Amino acid sequence: MTLIRFKASQEQDVDLSRTYDAVVVGSGAAGGMAAHVLTSQGMKVLMLEAGKKIPIEQELRSMEWPYDHPRRGEAPPGYHAIRYNEYTVRQPPYAKGSAFKHVFSYVGGWGGSDYVKNILVDEKDHPYTGTRYAWVRARLLGGKTNIWGRLALRLSDYDFKAKTHDGYGEDWPITYADLEPYYDKVDLYLGISGHKENLPHLPDSLFQRPNKLTAAEVTLRKSLATMGRTLTPYRAGVTTDGVKNRYRSKCFGRGACGRRPGGCDIHAAFDSPTGLIYPAMDTGNLTLRTNSVAHEVLVDPNTGKARGISFVDAQNHKTYEAKAKVVILAASTLESARLLLLSKSRQHPNGIGNSSGHVGHNFCEHVMGPHVTGLVKELVGVEPTPDDGKPGGFYVPRFRNLQDKQPDFIRGYGFEGGAGFSIFPHSAWNTPGFGGPFKQSVRDHAGAFISMGGFGEVLARYENYMDLDPAMKDAWGIPVLRFHYQFSDNEKKMCEDMAAAGREMFEAAGIEVVGVDKNILTEGWSIHELGTARMGADPKTSVLNQFQQSHDVKNLFVVDGSSHVSASCQNPTWTIMALAWRSCEHLADEFKRGNV
């Protein structure tokens, strides 16, 4: 079998003397989708990416055996990934005073740091200040989609109309019915794997071939069904049957997905470059400029409208201007908020699009940490099977505060989990003793464990916010973000329930609970940052309208996770792309009518 890779189509020459129809800042899920939709509508788009374009297949080397790597996947000496306890005992900037040559977020410590050392940002160049926050950033073409976890879920009206349901926060200015056709488009264009469950709170996608379950997962699925809960095969943003896209292969179940910080070098897992950007380039309408660190949305002094982007070239440190009729920010939730705040002018003294004062506020994400591990006795000593040869394990959708009302917290959480054999027998870490009996025990138990961890909704609160640090600047002289953000009682109570409910579900299935971890991981750990420029009908309490268009500046759009009104507990990437598709389709229509 040959996995043929095509070279990306000829890149267009960047012409900064020209006024593009649109300039898109960022090339991740949101920026890639904006480029796809706008170029397919014939608009001429310039995309600015702060990072490099790297030969990603050579970087990820998905099928390299650990023993064929000189350090078993670890990065060379002098590279350091911030550890859990560093996040808990120190304050940002975490790389300050470090003797290491390069410092990375905790993701660089996931047993494959050599494969992400050119993908993650070096904290030394990208500091931030304020409260504790594990901020994982990937500055390269495609951003975090190069290494994302691939869980691709829809939101429902339990999320979009959460305030109506429980009275807290704000409803979204859209309903599920508004977004459903765009979720469908994303499913069909990019491919998604999953199994239909007909759940009102976790709508099904247009699925391709699902993952299989392991024996332990089947046991848990059957038991959960009697409790009115669901265990479903991991809904993966992975094409298992293939899509019409010459840059991508379908999944061949090779199994590297779980043992590295993500990354798929045959691009069966969605990533923005092969899924969206290269096909957009093939239209002839997309121009890409990498190494372009945007630091200001430029404003026309006469009209107050956006007229382009000022950026620093990451290599020569010179400043340039990109001119466009429409400015689209897709730099990630936190970077887009930073860019809005940095763009101060006479017309927009608090930052562009910030007449409400809500930019940087209402930050939300997912809280995680509590997890439970169990042993399925019947599986001790079974023959090894290729259980990790698939894009993911399982997902247990939210079951709290749907029909019931929990006394201690509002909203809900889901579990991600897995079971069975993997390339490394993690049970070895917890098997006591040594010698022959130790070795035999590790072997016998390698496929008998099941574990799952919760991802819960962090409530969007005005008082959780980011602003610009008055003094500190990054390697390009751009003021950095300062965090003012902490979990509240609702998240803590929810996490207690996660641990208890996890134990209860395992025990009900006859799975012996061998570990319950109640620790809450540092803010930011889920890498699902959302909010900071929320949508809404009221310009006084929201930054964007339902089409992710600035209330203040009608040719300015923010199409990434910053627009989300609440976090829900479902992983956000698929929703980010569905929203961006809907907004950009609207934008293209309005553009043709001369309304932006």
Added chain:
Amino acid sequence: MTISRREMIQATAAAAAASLPLANVVPSPESQAPKPKFFTAAEFALVDELSDMIIPADAQSGGARAAGVAAFLDGRLAEAFEQDEPQRWRAGIKAVEALSQEMHSKTFMGSTSEQRLALLTRIAAAESDPKTDAEKFFGQIKGATVRVYYSSNIGIHDDQRYKGNVIQPGEYAGYDAT
């Protein structure tokens, strides 16, 4: 590592299994093995022996010695950026040697296999709550042995008989969600 080398190690392991458990393991004919870069020859011999006692050869697979655990650790420690890690190893080895003198009035490698086993049994007994330096060193060398052995060719293929990291053109293994 080629298949033939793996087969050879398997054959060696099978032969060694006859004299298990923890028989007097004669250091393998590694005279042609390169000199350690970080450990002294004596330290290397101790680490090599202890790691192989923690994960010994058995009927199914070679042990930590065959998997080259000590040599891998030696290479990593020689290039370590932070010096506290190499120092921890050196201090831990010293603590084991001191305990060996206390228990048997001999160096660790100068002891009989029964004496080595007695020492290892003693420091492993406090695994869940180590107090002395030698007890803490058990956790350190066991953790390192586990990490290196189970990411080695022998650990992955011979011992765990891992079935993944191959192209599966058809269905995934496992069960449908019904």
